[in-house]
Amino acid sequence: MKKTIAVLLASVMALMIFAGCGKQKENVLRVYNWGEYIDEGLVEEFEEETGIRVIYDEFTTNEEMYPRIEADPSLYDVVCPSDYMVEKMMKNGLLQKVDLSKLKNKDNIGAQYYAALSDFVDPGNQYMVPYTWGTVGILYNTTLVDDPVNSWSILWDEKYAGSILMQDSVRDAFLVAEKLLGYSANTTDPSELAACSELLHKQYPLVKGYVIDEVRDKMIAGDTALAVIYSGEYMYCKEENPDLAYVIPDEGSNMWYDGWVITKGARNVDAAYQWLDFLLRADIAARNFEYITYPTPNLASYEYIDEELLNDPAIFPGEDVLKRCEVFKYLGEEAEDLYYEQWKKVK
Amino acid sequence: MTNKKKWLALPYFVWMVGFTLIPLVLIAVYGLTERGSGAFTFSNVLSIFQEEHLRALILSLVLSVICTLVCLLIAYPVALILRRAKVKKSGFVIFIFILPMWMNFLLRTYAWLNLLDDGGLIFTALKALGFQGNIIGTNGAVLLGMVYNYLPFMILPLYNSLTAIDDQVLNAARDLGANERKVLTRVIFPLSFPGVVSGITMVFVPSLTTFVVSDLLGGRKILLIGNIIESEFSIASNRHVGAGLSLVLMIFILISMAILNHYDKTGEANAI
Incomplete structure (x- = not known):
């Protein structure tokens, strides 16, 4: 029995070595x-x-x-x-x-x-x-939204309850609140972040879902009024559903x-x-x-x-629009934890 | 057992050590140490008392208890009918119930997502009937997904324990003057109890720990404790808190296992 196992082990090892060789050559x-x-x-x-x-x-x-x-x-x-x-x-x-x-x-x-x-x-x-x-902005359905879209605050409008899609990514979600409150998109101030978290938590009941890639399909389907989205998705969505429009809000955004x-x-x-x-x-x-x-x-x-x-x-x-936009910087592990702690309080 | 036969258990032994025991130890080590310094601490485990963690745990418990009850209410009558049906017929019905399990769990949940989401078949039909609002992103959608996915785990042990009851026992009860209701409550139900308990465990544990169902059908709005743990590992890259919370969840699982062992003397659950 022991012999069998030894042979088995040896052949497995030999196989692994050969496999390794093969990988290096290719x-x-x-x-x-x-x-x-x-x-x-x-x-x-x-x-x-x-x-x-x-x-x-x-x-x-x-x-x-x-x-x-x-x-x-x-x-x-x-x-x-x-x-x-x-x-x-x-x-x-x-x-x-x-x-x-x-x-x-x-x-x-x-x-x-x-x-x-x-x-x-x-x-x-x-x-x-x-x-x-690219930029981050609001993609909206012109048949469902009759107000002018030029501010992030429309994402807090009760009129569109259940018809708002937010990004399920910490920095992008906080960006919206940071810009609306006039903070930097790279803030690490705990009280500012707490204020953002509170604002986003207030928005929670109005939010239809926190989305990543599926935002496209949902907006194209045409039942959702507003979504926070990357500018790169706009062209694809617009081709599939001509009612959609994209705006970078006046408060500024992320580039x-x-x-x-x-x-x-x-x-x-x-x-x-x-x-x-x-x-x-x-x-x-x-x-x-x-x-x-x-x-x-x-x-x-x-x-x-x-x-x-x-x-x-x-x-x-x-250029005038881009001037209002900030690039995200890496904020360090401590600030990251802070963002995440506050993010958990949103939902 | 002869010496030779012991060797046959070796693959399983290696498997268990490698993929059950060692990971468990790792979870305990991470869960009880501090991030960075690695010093011993209970803070990861105790973080369950943070408001948002506790909220997620309670929601998980509530949803999984409701899910278990709904599964039981649906499955018990089905299992009873199957018991009475002729063997050939019941085999076919069981087959129908198990059939979806041949498909991948994730695919089935995605299918529900497509049915319930904007433009989906069910959503569009409901909208045509005047329904307003969303289905995806509600507790109801998550519950539906749980019940759908875990129902077979309730039916099978119930069916097994019910078919094991000898007809003669029921005839004896009737001979002694019990009406059909009494036969059900005093004879059939107590005898099927081990099946009930194992069914409850097999539905309760996975629905308590799920994060895929809530992720997909909850529109990422519904945070269950599974989602919290998952995002501790993925978004926060904080294995320590993730492992600490897993330990808490394990306590709940151990409790339900202990209850199972207490009632399930026949080893019903192991049969599945």
Whole structure:
């Protein structure tokens, strides 16, 4: 009996070694991106062009992605987090520097976007390659809302009780209350956060649901009046339901950037650079924009994009609107806990 | 038992140690230590008394008790009918009840989401009949999802314990002058009691701990204790509080298990 087990164990171990070898020889890139955040055809095209096999996984929120990378920074080679999350990963040593000079398409990205990222989250643009950007605003159904939509306060209007969708993400939900109360979107003041939480709790009975990706389907279905949403979702929703409109409220909002980073433990750094450069190509960025409809910072790609879209202020807002918008910064673990404590009191 | 036969239990032993015992120890270790410093503390467990945690726990308890009662009320008559039906027929009906369990739990809950959500079949039909408001995002929707998903767990043990009752016992009761109502309350029900208890446990425990049903059908508005624990792990990345609250939940599960063991001498629950 013992012999049998010994043989079994030995063969299992041998198998594991072989499996390990196989993995190392094959040229594999492991990508971790938001759900529905790339034209999947592009992944195949990348594979064909480079001969690199892509293992592609998706997450739904920054907060869901972070603990997985924290537990094992070699789990993926490239990840696509949002600005404040990049800062957090950077500060906690989960990322390695990206040498922009190795990316021959890096100048396709507008200088203003590099500058904004450098100012807010990634000084000197050492870690993050911009992928998309946008704002947070209100998507509303013009057949159900007859008031003018220009303030976050409409989300507290009893008239629309049971017809309001909020984001189920701590920072985005708090943003709404912070802006309405005139606070910074990056406040860490406990009394300000308590006031926000109280305001959001007051809103709770009016809220139809706290949503993530399903916000699109619900708004397209046409039974919901108002939703807090990322500007990138607007174009897709509008195509499916022409009654929908998008507004960045006057009180200001959040301007966000998502971008690619290379993890500290990346096993295939060369492939990661190839991936980044591929996505930076103007034609690829334009095709990707048409598919995911999130505004691209890739100015070179604009020549491939429909002018009507480029002139739509909901997708590409003007400077005056952007001036009222703040970029989220990473606020540190203590503030994060504070936000989460207050968030739990909302529901 | 010979020495050789003992070896046959080895895979199960390894499985149990690896996937039950060690995780349990880990939960206890995380639950009883402080985040960061790792010092021993009860604060994670005691955080159940925080207002929002307590509220979620109470809502979970209320919903799972209602869910268990509804399941019992639906399942008992069904099991009684099945007991009386001819063997072939009852086999078919049982098959019908088990059939949905062959489909993935998550898929079935998503199906309900699609039926009840905006533009869904049931929602649209109700709206046409003049219904206003939302279904998704209410306690009722969560309850419906729980009852639908856990009902088979009530029917099966009830059916098993009811079919185990010998007809002769019932005939004896009738011979001794008991009417049908008395036969039911004084003979059938007491004899089926182990099935009732195991059915209750098997519905109560998963509905107390669920977070998927409330997440999907509750529109993320309804926070059950399962959702709190889940978000401690995922959003707050605070394993310590998550594990501490899991320990609290485990106490409730252990209590219901203890009740089960007390009544269930025949090992009915283990048969499923």
